[in-house]
Amino acid sequence: MNSQISIPNDQTLSGGPLQVVVDWIADLGGLVVDWLVALGDIGLFALRTAGWLFTRLPRKETILPSFYQIGVLSLPVVALTGTFIGMVLVVQSYTQFRAMNMETQLGAVINMSLVRELGPVLAATMLAGRVGSSMAAELGTMRVTEQIDALTSMGANPIHYLVVPRLLGCLVLIPTLVIVADFMGVAGAAFYAIYLLGIDAHHYLQNSRDFVGNFDLFVGVFKSLFFGVAIALIGCHRGFNCDPGAEGVGRAATSAFVLSFVIILLLDLMLGITLDAVYYMIWPEAPRLF
Numbered sequence: 001m002n003s004q005i006s007i008p009n010d011q012t013l014s015g016g017p018l019q020v021v022v023d024w025i026a027d028l029g030g031l032v033v034d035w036l037v038a039l040g041d042i043g044l045f046a047l048r049t050a051g052w053l054f055t056r057l058p059r060k061e062t063i064l065p066s067f068y069q070i071g072v073l074s075l076p077v078v079a080l081t082g083t084f085i086g087m088v089l090v091v092q093s094y095t096q097f098r099a100m101n102m103e104t105q106l107g108a109v110i111n112m113s114l115v116r117e118l119g120p121v122l123a124a125t126m127l128a129g130r131v132g133s134s135m136a137a138e139l140g141t142m143r144v145t146e147q148i149d150a151l152t153s154m155g156a157n158p159i160h161y162l163v164v165p166r167l168l169g170c171l172v173l174i175p176t177l178v179i180v181a182d183f184m185g186v187a188g189a190a191f192y193a194i195y196l197l198g199i200d201a202h203h204y205l206q207n208s209r210d211f212v213g214n215f216d217l218f219v220g221v222f223k224s225l226f227f228g229v230a231i232a233l234i235g236c237h238r239g240f241n242c243d244p245g246a247e248g249v250g251r252a253a254t255s256a257f258v259l260s261f262v263i264i265l266l267l268d269l270m271l272g273i274t275l276d277a278v279y280y281m282i283w284p285e286a287p288r289l290f
Contacts, residue, residue, distance in 0.1 A: 038259070045159075045237045049167060052160040057168075066165040070131050071173035075180065081126050082181030085118055086110065086189030094197055104203035106193055108211030114185040115212060120220040121268055123181040124227035127174055128260035132235035135166055136256035139239025140249040148240070158240070167232040174228030175221045182220060215279060223271050230263045 057063075089110045097106050139162060142148050148158045186208075193199045238256040242248050 041241070042233060042237050045240070046233050048159055049163050049233065049236075052157065052164050053167065056160070058160060058165050062161060063165045063168060066169040067173060069134070070127075070166070070169040071177065074127055074130060074173075074177055077126055077130060078123050078177045078181045079184045081122060082114075082119060082184035083188035085122055085181075086114060086185035086187070087192045089113065089118070089185075090189050090192045090197070094193070103193075103197075103199045105207055106199065107190065107204040107208035110189045111186050111208045111212045112216060114189070115182050115217050115220045117220075117268070117272075119182040119185055120178045120224045120227065121264060123178045124174065124224060124231065124264050125261055127170075127177065127228075128231050128235075128264065129257050131170065132231045132256045132260045133253040135232070135235030136238040136242070137249055137253040139236055140242030140252040143240060143242045144244055144246075144249060163232075163236045163240075166236055167229065170228035170232035171225065174231070175224040178220060178224040182217070219272075219275050222275070223268060226267050226271060227264050230267060231260050234260045234263065 090106065093106060093110065094103070097103050148162070151158050151161060190204065193204060194201045235256045238252040242252040
């Protein structure tokens with residue numbers, strides 16, 4: 001008795017569950033490869049930028065406009081964001097703390113959350129949407145209209161002339177903007193808690209001062225340095241590698257914000273784990289949460 005083995009052909013696979021799984025794996029693999037290629041390209045772009053940064057700084061005429069665009073024009077947005085972050089935290093946390101008769105401890109928890117995590121991350125996210133997307137759109141337009149090629153033909157290096165001033169602006173001013181966001185968040189939370197919810201001002205401020213230390217403020221500012229570098233490099237890289245046409249400029253601005261947001265969250269996780277390990281290495285007697 002002869003046994004026959006049926007081998008599936010293309011018609012059997014097409015439209016079946018096996019073909020769906022194969023297509024899903026192929027799409028996932030293509031997405032992973034695209035992300036790895038993009039990260040590698042950004043890494044090479046960062047190395048070229050660092051080479052110019054440590055070799056020769058740009059002139060003052062090219063640095064000051066970038067500082068103004070990144071720092072001065074972003075100040076109202078960051079200050080407003082920080083203020084409402086503090087107020088929202090008070091509103092969301094007050095009921096739970098009141099149920100435990102710990103209203104005066106509210107300031108300590110809110111201020112710790114602001115200076116270590118929410119202030120730097122949300123301020124960097126706002127700046128990624130405003131500064132990073134603006135860089136990608138501006139440089140993308142220059143790429144589409146061949147202005148970057150014109151700079152190269154005139155003997156000027158586009159990375160030194162266009163990228164390094166923006167990187168310096170983000171590196172210097174985004175930590176300053178994070179400090180502004182932290183201050184406005186702490187002030188907004190204190191105003192809402194003391195004057196609108198009636199929490200005792202003396203104990204609220206005393207607990208805030210005793211619980212939040214200099215290392216907590218340092219953690220937030222230190223993280224923002226990496227956030228600023230990521231925003232500048234990703235925004236400029238997307239602009240330099242913009243696809244032709246107006247649609248390409250729009251995609252460059254969108255991808256700059258999305259990739260910056262993902263990298264900010266990844267850096268926040270990695271830096272948070274590293275800085276906590278350093279903290280317990282320096283002060284081993286400090287109480288642990290886990």
